[in-house]
Amino acid sequence: MKALGEVFSKLVEKIRGVSYIDEATLQELSREIQRALLKADVPLDMVKTFTENAVKRMREEKPPAGIPPREYVLYILYDELVKLLGGEQPAEFKPVKKPYLVLLLGVEGSGKTTTAAKLARYLVKRGYRVGLVETDTIRPAAFDQLKQLAEKIGVPFYGERDSKDAVEIARRGVQNFKNMDVVIIDTAGRHKNEEALLQEVKMIYEAVNPDEVILVIDATVGKLAAAQAEAFMKYLPIHSVIITKMDSTARGGGALAAVIKTGARVKFIGVGEDVDEFDLFNPRKFVARVLGMGDLDALVEKIKAVFEEEKVLQEIESGRLDLLTFKKQIEGLLKLGPLSKVLQLLPGGFAAKISEEQVELSQKNLKKWYAILSSMTIEELKNPDILNASRIRRIALGAGVTPKDVKEMLTVYENLKKMSKTLKRQLRMRIPK
Ligand SMILES: Nc1nc2c(ncn2[C@@H]2O[C@H](COP(=O)(O)OP(=O)(O)OP(=O)(O)O)[C@@H](O)[C@H]2O)c(=O)[nH]1
Ligand SMILES: [Mg+2]
Incomplete structure (x- = not known):
């Protein structure tokens, strides 16, 4: 991770140092991005498409209000890297039946045995009973x-x-642990030759019929990870992949990208020799860490919130302020920080319409309102008219507040709705000028 981070930290530094983004800067950034990705051992065709997409976006997209262009460029880089690694969705590991049988395989020294213990520990910490x-x-x-x-x-x-019979051991092991929640089966990595190894794991697979087959790949092989995954996939289905030793190589990004390209799902990454150095694969967190920016997550949240805010404003403009929009808006406000600052970002003299006092009061109430809105059903959010006393009581109970609090929030919402109509008129009046 550190090694991979070093490759990207120069790039991030460079972007942060840029004072404005023109074509020459973009060309230079494009070269720097390519260099970083190649160093991380990302396959060449992926590097090309990645850079083209990213630079195109950097050229064409306008940063939202309040976000400096270089921060936005950084955000695009982050966003595209997350996409390269399979999108925003974090991986999940869910034993969906009992016992849930997991078969670990991989070439010699890839980290299977260590990973078996790491996965067991991960599951035990979450309350599962595990046998190895x-x-x-x-x-x-x-x-x-x-x-x-x-x-x-x-x-x-x-x-x-x-014993010399791996298949029989697997069978008896599973029998022995039939009352466990999860059984993790470790396999050999060394054999006479690859063919013999693959035949053996295939036989174990057929004998125990595992629920999840996990291929363990060492990150230091870089983009060759794809070839390894493909070789195993010829013999038996691979449900997911764990990439180990991410801590010790700059090539980890390449291993990840290459594996994801084969269609395999990366579930975990190993980030050290210790049994606790093991993380569920979360592309967002991973990229933030690799880019070496603790504050990146905050920036991304901020940009997303601003986008959300713009959407909400559009909805207000089009006269569709329901509680669902209101909830989204509050969610955005909570992410953005101090309300008074946020209001300054908004167009149309929106801020001037709200007194200091109201701002302070709102700030204090935002969290409470959000809790209230979160315990409403979609139907109630879309159609607040159906809120009667018993619904309000249920909502109050769910949010841990009093029915009076719920009614208060509804009053604020009604006021905002009235205000949004004025705002809409104002916006409309501004257009012809
Ligand atoms: N730095 C680092 N080392 C790791 C990681 N995972 C495993 N290792 C080390 O890699 C070496 C091989 O790990 P094993 O778990 O024995 O690998 P294996 O696939 O079971 O090996 P065979 O059974 O011989 O095929 C050991 O020294 C582990 O400590 C990791 O995430 N980071
Ligand atoms: Mg082993």
Whole structure:
């Protein structure tokens, strides 16, 4: 992660140092972005498309009100990197039946055994009962390695030190742990040859019929990760991928991008040797960390909130202020910070319409209102007229406030609605000028 971060930190520094964005600057940025991605071992065709898209957006999109152009350029870079890594959606790991059987496979030294323990620990921390099974009969130390890790994290272990039949061990291991929530089966990485290894995992797969097959890939292989994933996919279905050793290479970005390109889902990344150095893969967090910007998340939230705010204003302009819009607006306001500052961003003298006193009061109430709005149903938000005493009581209970608070919020909403009509008239009057 650190190594990968170094590749991008220069780029981020450069963007932060730019005073204005013209064509020459964009050309230079384009070269710098390509250089960074290639260093991170992202496949060439992906680098090209990425850079073209990103620079096109940087050229064409206008930053929203209150966001300096260079911050917006940074945001586009971030946004495109997240897309490259499969989009905003964070990965999930959900054992959907009991016992949930997980089969881990991968080439020698990729980190399977360590990952088996890491995943077990991740699940135990979330309240699942987990059993670990070692089926590696080739490497003599494998049995003790996983047994010790299992003891360290307090998870039951199954293995057969003297057996040579991996398939039978897998079968008996699963039988032994049939009352567990999750059973994690570790496999061998070394064999006579690749073919023999793949045949063995295929036989284990057929014998135990796992619910999730996870391929473990070492990040240091960079873009070759795709070839590894494809080779395994020829023998058995791969449901998800874990990329290990992200901490020790600048090529991790390439491994991630390449694997995602094959259509495989990256679920976790390993970020160190310790059993706790293991994260659910979250493209947003990952990119923020790689770009080395703790404040990036805040910037992204801010930009998203401004976009949301613009949408809300459009809705107000078109005269459609319902509670749903109101809720979205409050959500945006909560993200943006002090209300008085936000109001300055808004067009149409909106801020002048609200007194200091109201601002302060609103600020204090925003969180409360948000809680109230959050315990309403969509139907109620869209059509506040149906709110009767019993609905209001239920909403108050859900939000942990009194019915009076709910009514107060509704009054504010009614006022805002009236105000928005005035605002709409004003906006309309401004247009012909
Ligand atoms: N830095 C770092 N090292 C890791 C990570 N995951 C695993 N390792 C190390 O990589 C080495 C190999 O890990 P194992 O878990 O034994 O790999 P394996 O795939 O089980 O190996 P075989 O069973 O021989 O195929 C060990 O030294 C681990 O400590 C990680 O996320 N970061
Ligand atoms: Mg192993």
